[in-house]
Amino acid sequence: MRNAFVAALSELARADDRVVFLTADLGFKIFDQFKLEFGARFMDLGVAEATMIGTAAGLALGGMRPFVYSIAPFATLRCLEQIRDDLCYHSLPVTIVGVGGGYSYGHNGATHHALEDIAIMRALPNMTVVCPGDPVETAAAVRASLGLRGPMYLRLGRAGEPRVHANADRFRIGEAITVVDGADCSIVATGAILSVALEAAAILRAAGIGCRVLSMHTVKPLDTRALELCAADGRLLVTIEEHSSIGGLGGAVAEWLAASRLAFPLLSLNAGDSFAQSTGSQQYHRADRGLTAEQVSARILAVLENSTPCCSRNPSQS
Amino acid sequence: MAATYADIAAAARQIRIRVLEMAHAAHTPHVGSALSCADIVAALYFRVLRIDPRSPGDEHRDRFLLSKGHGCTALYAALALRGFCDSTVLEEYARDGGRLPEHPAPHCLPGIEFASGSLGHGLAVGAGLALSARLRGLDFRVFVLLSDGECYEGSVWEAATFAASQKLGSLTAIMDFNQWSASSRTAPALEPLAAKWKSFGWAVKEIDGHDPRAIVRALAAKPDARQRPRVIVAHTVKGKGVSFMEDELEWHYRPPSADDLERALAELLP
Numbered sequence: 054m055r056n057a058f059v060a061a062l063s064e065l066a067r068a069d070d071r072v073v074f075l076t077a078d079l080g081f082k083i084f085d086q087f088k089l090e091f092g093a094r095f096m097d098l099g100v101a102e103a104t105m106i107g108t109a110a111g112l113a114l115g116g117m118r119p120f121v122y123s124i125a126p127f128a129t130l131r132c133l134e135q136i137r138d139d140l141c142y143h144s145l146p147v148t149i150v151g152v153g154g155g156y157s158y159g160h161n162g163a164t165h166h167a168l169e170d171i172a173i174m175r176a177l178p179n180m181t182v183v184c185p186g187d188p189v190e191t192a193a194a195v196r197a198s199l200g201l202r203g204p205m206y207l208r209l210g211r212a213g214e215p216r217v218h219a220n221a222d223r224f225r226i227g228e229a230i231t232v233v234d235g236a237d238c239s240i241v242a243t244g245a246i247l248s249v250a251l252e253a254a255a256i257l258r259a260a261g262i263g264c265r266v267l268s269m270h271t272v273k274p275l276d277t278r279a280l281e282l283c284a285a286d287g288r289l290l291v292t293i294e295e296h297s298s299i300g301g302l303g304g305a306v307a308e309w310l311a312a313s314r315l316a317f318p319l320l321s322l323n324a325g326d327s328f329a330q331s332t333g334s335q336q337y338h339r340a341d342r343g344l345t346a347e348q349v350s351a352r353i354l355a356v357l358e359n360s361t362p363c364c365s366r367n368p369s370q371s
Numbered sequence: 372m373a374a375t376y377a378d379i380a381a382a383a384r385q386i387r388i389r390v391l392e393m394a395h396a397a398h399t400p401h402v403g404s405a406l407s408c409a410d411i412v413a414a415l416y417f418r419v420l421r422i423d424p425r426s427p428g429d430e431h432r433d434r435f436l437l438s439k440g441h442g443c444t445a446l447y448a449a450l451a452l453r454g455f456c457d458s459t460v461l462e463e464y465a466r467d468g469g470r471l472p473e474h475p476a477p478h479c480l481p482g483i484e485f486a487s488g489s490l491g492h493g494l495a496v497g498a499g500l501a502l503s504a505r506l507r508g509l510d511f512r513v514f515v516l517l518s519d520g521e522c523y524e525g526s527v528w529e530a531a532t533f534a535a536s537q538k539l540g541s542l543t544a545i546m547d548f549n550q551w552s553a554s555s556r557t558a559p560a561l562e563p564l565a566a567k568w569k570s571f572g573w574a575v576k577e578i579d580g581h582d583p584r585a586i587v588r589a590l591a592a593k594p595d596a597r598q599r600p601r602v603i604v605a606h607t608v609k610g611k612g613v614s615f616m617e618d619e620l621e622w623h624y625r626p627p628s629a630d631d632l633e634r635a636l637a638e639l640l641p
Contacts, residue, residue, distance in 0.1 A: 073506065093506060099536075104495040104529040111499020114485070116430065116507060119499075134489055135526075139496060142486055143477045 054209045054245065055152055057188035059083055061195035062120060066091050069199065071118040077105045079123050079152070102127050106135035106149075113145035118199060124158065125151030125167030125208060129174060136204070137177055144179040144203040148195075154184060154244050155295025155324065156338035157211035163328040166338075167208070171243070172300025174206040175273040181226060182273040184208040184294075186217055186247030190230075190270050193221035201226070210245035217247055217268070227271045229279035235263030238353060239283035240291045243269045243302040249339070250293050252346030257353060264353075275305050277313075284310075284317045289360070291353055293322040295344065320356050322349060374417040379583035381641075382452060383413035387612045388639050389448035389461060395632040397465035399473055403610040403622035405445040407549040407580075408516060411605055414586040415514060416449040424454040427481040433511050434500050436485045438493025439518035439547060440474035447471055447480060455482035491524030493517065494544060498534040501542040501600075514590065516545045520552030522561055528571065531600075535572030540594030544573075544602040547580065549609035551620055568602045580605025613638055 063086070066072040073094045074087060078101075088095040098105045102123055109119035121128065128151040129136065140147050151170060158165035175182045181201055185191040191209060198205050205226075223230050229241070233254060242250035247268050254264035267279060269292075283290050292303040303321030310319055324342045339345055343352060374382070390405040416422070420433040437446050444464065451458040460480065463469030470479050474488030485496055497515035504511050521527060534542055548564065550557055561567075569575045574595050578585040589603045609623070610616030613635040627635060 096502075096537075098533055101529040101533060103491075103526040104498070104533050107492055107495025107526070107530060108499035108502065108533065110485075111496040111501070112503045112506075113499075114434075114496070115500045115503020115509075117503050135492060135495070138486065138489055139492055 054185065054188050054191045054214050055083060055212050057191040058150065058195060058209060059087060061192035063087055063090065065195060065199065066094060069118065071116060073112055073117050073119050074122065075105050075109055075119055076122040077102045077127065102132040103135050106132045106147075107139050109147045110135070110139035110143065110145055113147050114143070118146055120148045120150055122150045122152065124153045124165060125170050126165065129167070129170045129206065133173065140204040141177045141179045146201055146203060148198045148205045148207055150207045150209060152209045153211050154208040155210075155246070156329075156335040157245070159335040159338055160332050162332065166329060168295075168297045168324050169299075170206070170208060171272055171294070171296050171302065172304060175300070175305065179203040180273065181205040181271065182208070183226060183271050184244035185270050186242060186244060186268040187214055188216055189218040189221050190224055190268065193224035194226070194270065197224065197226045208244060214245045215248045217251065224270070227274045227276055229276040230268045230270070231279075232266045232268055233264070235265040237263040238289040238291060238357065239265040239267060240293060240353070241267045241269045241280070241283065241302065241306065242293045243272055244295055246293055246295045246344065249344060249346050249349060253349035253353065256346060256350035260354065262354070262357065269302060272302050272305055275309060277309055280306060280309065281315070284315045287317045289318045289320060289353070289356060291320045291322060293344070293349060295339070296323055298323045298326050318356065318360050320353065322352065376583040376587070379410070379413050379417050379587070382417045382449070383410045383583070384612070384639055384641065385452055386413055386445050386448040388636060389451070390444040391613070391627055391632055391635050391639075393444045393447070393461055393464045395627045395629070396462070398626040399465045400624045400626060401441040401444070401473070402627060403551075403616055403619070404439065404442040404518070406611050406613065406616065407607045407609045408439070408442050408547045409445050409612065410581045410583060411516065411545055411547065411586055412445045412449045414583055414590065416453045418587050419590045420514070421511070422482070424482070427455060431509060431511055434484050434497070434513045436487070436493045436497050436513070436515045437475060438487055438515050439490065439521055440487030442516075442518075442547070443473070443475045446475065446483070450480050450482045453482075456480050490518070490521040491526035494527055494530035494534070497542055497544070498530055498537065498539055501534070501539040502537065504541060512541045512543065514543050514545060516547060519546055519548045519550065519557045519561060519564065522546070522564060523552065531568065531571040531573065534600040538598035539600045540598035542600040543590060544600070545590070546602060546604050547607050548604055549607040551609050551623070553623055565604045568604070572599060574599040574601045575604060576601065577604045577606065580607035581611055
């Protein structure tokens with residue numbers, strides 16, 4: 054994803070001289086070419102995230118289109134008030150790029166894990182929150198961000214995420230993409246864990262269970278029309294994300310569900326509400342939180358086997 | 372025609388009168404902070420800034436950011452006096468449904484460049500604006516008004532480091548050094564402030580922040596050959612212009628009563 058981001062950004066900077074890139078001492082070597090090509094439009098501010106956001110606000114006020122970059126928790130939490138007051142309050146077109154969503158920086162420890170960022174960013178007025186599911190969505194999101202009038206949080210994985218889409222034709226901010234279709238349940242995924250959702254769906258399909266998979270790359274604004282289509286027949290809807298159980302995709306869907314008149318079972322798969330207890334790779338932490346393809350398919354199967362087929366929450370039918 | 376120093380002093384007096392009237396009418400605090408910076412704001416809006424009230428969005432205009440947002444009645448008053456808006460708008464200050472909060476909101480008046488209220492934000496934004504001018508080949512200047520208490524914030528020094536490293540000669544910070552934060556004297560914790568700015572790579576000028584001539588000369592000066600950003604350490608008195616408010620921390624909190632207003636205006640009206 055990181056390489057896809059750099060390539061897309063370079064393309065954008067070539068086409069639009071308002072594009073500037075700011076990093077807070079992150080991205081060793083991967084921006085060397087960008088720096089060479091765009092000179093003063095590359096700025097390394099040093100380890101100074103608050104100043105990076107404030108400076109981006111000033112650049113945007115002055116007519117530029119800044120992209121700011123750091124590891125996801127540093128890009129969002131350290132400078133949260135600058136993001137709220139300087140960017141969101143003024144609705145300035147700045148893209149905050151957080152690299153290392155979820156457990157991407159596994160062995161670096163909990164300081165480097167990004168498990169609350171979606172919740173916190175989506176709570177901010179005027180903010181768009183996009184978590185691409187693969188390198189193709191990453192590049193498309195970078196291009197699409199120029200069309201926004203306000204700030205965007207772009208939550209990336211790190212490197213080596215598998216490519217899911219052949220091309221970006223269907224990518225629109227705020228519109229989920231149906232990756233595979235299936236009749237028995239739906240998995241709605243956000244971020245790099247999309248590939249796990251697809252593997253889980255394949256396992257379920259082998260067991261005779263049709264499973265639709267949606268890439269909900271945009272968590273805010275939430276594509277409720279796509280959710281309505283999934284929920285229309287009252288079948289199980291599963292959300293999956295490499296994020297805390299509080300306020301992420303599962304939270305957003307639950308908020309929408311509670312306010313809607315729809316009734317369907319919702320299974321929210323996430324990283325729970327605790328810091329990592331031991332060191333481990335991304336794969337280790339995913340397994341620890343029940344987020345491997347095998348675990349996900351087994352958890353979905355368990356719910357399908359134990360629940361009444363339709364609308365068990367709907368009092369009119371009970 | 373450029374305003375004389377006497378014109379600036381007269382404008383500052385008018386700003387102070389409106390500051391007191393607004394705070395009395397809306398029953399709001401922070402009078403001392405607004406009075407403290409009234410001369411600086413008057414010098415900026417009546418002499419230093421290259422601005423035109425008829426085209427507040429002109430991309431060539433100088434930018435002024437009030438980072439100490441709680442002093443905003445001085446800014447609102449200056450914008451009204453300078454013709455950016457009708458002075459009746461000031462009646463909306465801190466009124467239900469009005470346009471003017473106790474800290475500036477984005478675009479709450481023509482001429483408001485940036486919202487503030489939480490301290491320690493303005494300097495980095497000013498640095499970004501100065502960079503945008505450099506990248507776009509524009510020659511506007513950026514002025515950021517900070518309080519001394521604001522210099523407790525680490526983000527101020529982060530931004531100071533960055534602005535100096537970028538050689539942002541078009542950026543000027545003005546520190547309204549009235550020696551008070553919201554609850555105590557600033558000197559014991561923050562001094563030596565001028566030396567701190569200098570060690571961060573800034574060109575430092577210390578002035579009497581109530582002397583129009585000194586303010587104009589300091590703000591209008593050209594950047595040095597090293598293109599260092601400049602900080603004007605403006606020695607001021609909190610509550611300046613009203614004898615019973617001067618250097619009294621109480622006026623950071625206390626709204627002026629009808630009697631207070633009458634006594635204050637008696638000192639300020641020509």
